Amino acid sequence: MKLRTSSGKRRTLLLSAATAGVVVAASIAVVGTAEAASTLGASAAQTGRYFGAAIAAGRLGDATYTRILNSEFNAVTPENEMKWDATEPARGSFNYNGGDRILNQGVAMGAKVRGHALLWHAQQPGWAQSLTGSTLRSAAINHVTQVATHYKGKIYAWDVVNEAFADGGSGARRDSNLQRTGNDWIEAAFRAARAADPNAKLCYNDYNTDGINAKSTGIYTMVRDFKSRGVPIDCVGFQSHLGTTIDSTYQANLQRFADLGVDVQITELDVQQGGNQANIYASVTRACLAVARCTGITVWGIRDSDSWRSDNPLLFDGSGNKKAAYTSVLNALNAGGNTNPTTPPVTPPVTTSPPPQTGSGCTATVSLNSWNGGYVATVRVTAGSSAVNGWTVNVTLPSGGAVTGTWSATNSGTTGTVSFRSVDYNRQVPAGGSTEFGFQGTGAGPGATPTCTVG
């Protein structure tokens, strides 16, 4: 009797495993068709990346929310549920209810789960806010150890430390109770996280770092120092809470961190609605695709009504409809990019054409980020001694090459000599000032300096 029962159970298990195998095989077969690339996650996966959303446990009962989440995204970040105040409300007493709900949702989706955030000056429980010195340091390190151990093996990447640098031009650390425990608190946190969960990627995450500026340079210097001293850091998160513009050095900034030997991720993307929202979303997406070590993008919420912001910054409206920004991201993802985010580009990543002659009118230079068979070109248009109101840049491509996508300009033609015209928001360039546009193409990319004419 016992034997039969046991073999009966085994049969059931084998059958369900076989059924699962069929399901898996079927879904693999779908990947690679045009249909599979009609969602953000599937499109990002085509270049080995993820496309994620910050989610809230309290919204998982909303049918529209979970429908979009399940169909569009292949990574999740808890918006609040894994923060210090949520996970250790009383010292030494841990609560993983909310965090586990997010984790389970991610696991059920087959998604990557980003852990956010082990240590941060904000959203600390009251008991930690009132600690100082070595008592706070040991409580903080214990927190890192306990939470990272609870989620060991289940988290793709942890934001180990969040927002530890000051805004403004100093490039220095932000003052906080954690900072006052000693400048080495960040590396102590990274070491504790590595010891607790050796397989999670360990990230530093911050905002207002979405271009080359004093704050991002402060962080860059810290990461370079960590790498040189063997402090375990694997990735840097760029939150990318953006307004109506994107910094012209956005991609170059990601690249300089990647060149230090860390992955980069866009971790909390949202963009103010108005004028340029769709273009800015597309530019961020293209920048990530152009940087081999940019492993994925996370938007900070699903529908505008789910956002912490009130300026409708997300990809779906309050009713769950796809916005223009959604389409521009999907198109950018489908246009592709560097197809293996863990392998550096085959050709040297950045080449810049010789500096142009100055004078009146305008000039243009092109920078290429190339890989085998394709490239992203960033073109800088500079006005001469007079202001420019409208410009046209002509770029000559080698034969066999073609433009496959353009941003912040409109192009006529895609092969041979291609003309790029300014768009409304970048046609006016002050005397001596400059603006940028970009395009993606197949083949080797333009070899010669582009020409620029006014009008």
Ligand code: 9MR
């Ligand atoms: O979106 C989060 C919001 O629900 C919380 O009230 C807020 C509390 O500080 O944190 C928001 O998320 C932040 C993230 O954890 C870190 N970067 C900035 C995000 C927006 O404020």
